[in-house]
Amino acid sequence: MRAEVRVLGIVQGVGFRPFIYRLATELKLKGYVRNRGDAGVEIVVEGDEDSVRSFIRRIEADKPPAAQISRLDAKLMEDKGGFEEFKILKSTEERGDAGSIIPPDMSVCENCLKEFFNPSNRRYRYYFITCTDCGPRYTIIERLPYDRPNTTMRGFPLCPQCLKEYTSPEDRRFHAQTVACPTCGPKAFLADRNGVEISCGDPFLEAGKLLAEGFILAIKGIGGFHIATSTVNPEPVRKLRKAKYREQKPFAIMARSLEAARTFAQVSSLEEKLLTSPERPIVLLKKSGEYYLAEEISPGLHNIGVMLPYTGLHYLLFEGARDEPALVMTSGNLPAEPIISDNKEAVEKLSGFVDYFLFHERRIAQPCDDSVVKSVDGKPVFIRRSRGYAPAPIKISDRLKRVAVAYGAEENVTACIAFNGKAFLSQYVGEVEKVEGVAYLERTVRRLLALTGVKPEVLACDLHPRFNSTLLARKHA
Ligand SMILES: [Zn+2]
Numbered sequence: 294m295r296a297e298v299r300v301l302g303i304v305q306g307v308g309f310r311p312f313i314y315r316l317a318t319e320l321k322l323k324g325y326v327r328n329r330g331d332a333g334v335e336i337v338v339e340g341d342e343d344s345v346r347s348f349i350r351r352i353e354a355d356k357p358p359a360a361q362i363s364r365l366d367a368k369l370m371e372d373k374g375g376f377e378e379f380k381i382l383k384s385t386e387e388r389g390d391a392g393s394i395i396p397p398d399m400s401v402c403e404n405c406l407k408e409f410f411n412p413s414n415r416r417y418r419y420y421f422i423t424c425t426d427c428g429p430r431y432t433i434i435e436r437l438p439y440d441r442p443n444t445t446m447r448g449f450p451l452c453p454q455c456l457k458e459y460t461s462p463e464d465r466r467f468h469a470q471t472v473a474c475p476t477c478g479p480k481a482f483l484a485d486r487n488g489v490e491i492s493c494g495d496p497f498l499e500a501g502k503l504l505a506e507g508f509i510l511a512i513k514g515i516g517g518f519h520i521a522t523s524t525v526n527p528e529p530v531r532k533l534r535k536a537k538y539r540e541q542k543p544f545a546i547m548a549r550s551l552e553a554a555r556t557f558a559q560v561s562s563l564e565e566k567l568l569t570s571p572e573r574p575i576v577l578l579k580k581s582g583e584y585y586l587a588e589e590i591s592p593g594l595h596n597i598g599v600m601l602p603y604t605g606l607h608y609l610l611f612e613g614a615r616d617e618p619a620l621v622m623t624s625g626n627l628p629a630e631p632i633i634s635d636n637k638e639a640v641e642k643l644s645g646f647v648d649y650f651l652f653h654e655r656r657i658a659q660p661c662d663d664s665v666v667k668s669v670d671g672k673p674v675f676i677r678r679s680r681g682y683a684p685a686p687i688k689i690s691d692r693l694k695r696v697a698v699a700y701g702a703e704e705n706v707t708a709c710i711a712f713n714g715k716a717f718l719s720q721y722v723g724e725v726e727k728v729e730g731v732a733y734l735e736r737t738v739r740r741l742l743a744l745t746g747v748k749p750e751v752l753a754c755d756l757h758p759r760f761n762s763t764l765l766a767r768k769h770a
């Protein structure tokens with residue numbers, strides 16, 4: 294029997310092809326799997342009837358943890374023959390089935406962390422350690438299908454050892470597009486406030502030490518820059534507050550660990566689940582009676598926004614910042630401007646109040662701010678839905694018959710593309726009052742359209758005639 298299968302949903306960039314390969318091989322089926330240009334996956338299998346039927350059943354039942362299947366179409370027919378084995382074929386640019394999208398970024402997984410902390414592993418302390426189950430996705434993809442040449446990892450050719458892992462079906466990095474190691478991956482370096490590289494043994498340990506000493510650093514992460522400093526030393530926090538013109542707005546912090554967070558905040562079981570989830574949002578926690586961090590972080594508030602490390606880079610920073618229970622990690626931007634994601638722009642805009650920069654060489658395709666979640670009556674409520682969640686769709690009524698694009702209003706803007714009962718929300722864009730903000734909104738809308746592969750039929754905007762988002766919608770109309 295032969296089955297021709299199309300799978301839609303979040304099925305690229307989540308280890309889906311390696312999973313299909315292993316499943317087909319286990320069931321002794323022949324054929325192929327490949328990614329499509331519409332973010333879906335195409336599979337053809339041939340073999341005995343029981344195995345083919347069991348294969349189709351197990352696609353849904355045994356799929357990788359980060360995969361989401363929204364539709365699976367399987368056509369069953371007589372064998373056509375012509376296959377000698379099961380193969381992962383080169384991706385096709387073909388499009389046609391709208392509704393799939395690449396996944397959000399995921400925090401570094403447990404398996405990768407074990408290697409990260411193992412001195413005999415070749416990725417010991419490698420800050421960009423990832424596998425098919427974890428790491429950045431949305432922030433590195435430039436075009437579909439999700440293959441390394443279409444991501445910002447394309448500038449880093451695989452070394453022989455990484456290539457071996459990438460091509461070995463039994464390896465957990467089989468077809469992992471973000472695979473890299475200290476030999477072939479992006480490099481990181483420390484720079485002074487003018488962006489001039491400072492040579493030092495380990496830029497992360499050095500950066501961590503500088504943070505603990507009370508300096509302010511701009512740190513390039515996964516979705517953009519963070520501005521970081523100590524949480525126990527009020528002086529740099531005060532300085533930062535003055536520089537960012539945020540007299541009242543609280544700064545988010547990153548705690549070294551869950552245990553460290555419990556020393557200054559109350560953590561319920563739901564909050565613990567959110568903090569340690571692969572999405573790793575900032576969670577608004579109630580300060581505990583023993584709260585001892587600088588009052589200037591969230592002045593006059595009972596709550597504090599806390600997240601946990603979500604990439605190897607963060608763990609290394611804490612190694613350097615030995616006694617810091619947490620670090621201020623606020624979004625690297627100027628007031629009312631979007632998060633900065635480019636090294637050069639960071640120096641231009643932040644050198645006025647930042648003492649050092651910690652850079653890395655990987656470009657960021659889509660900037661993405663951290664998400665913010667709050668527990669309300671035992672349920673998680675989004676304050677900001679961004680990294681870890683965008684651009685995964687949410688279900689909406691399917692009464693909407695046409696493809697709609699929404700542009701948001703003026704503050705806290707998020708773009709949205711809705712069709713077929715799904716709303717694909719962009720990352721947090723923020724304020725669009727300034728030209729930088731509206732340019733970011735435009736880029737975001739275009740990118741989301743390209744990734745979903747749909748043609749807009751209806752544009753939705755605020756009724757305010759002079760909002761930049763309204764003007765942008767008119768321009769696109
Ligand atoms: Zn991993």
Ligand SMILES: [Zn+2]
Pocket residue numbers: 451452453454455456473474475476477478
């Ligand atoms: Zn390598």
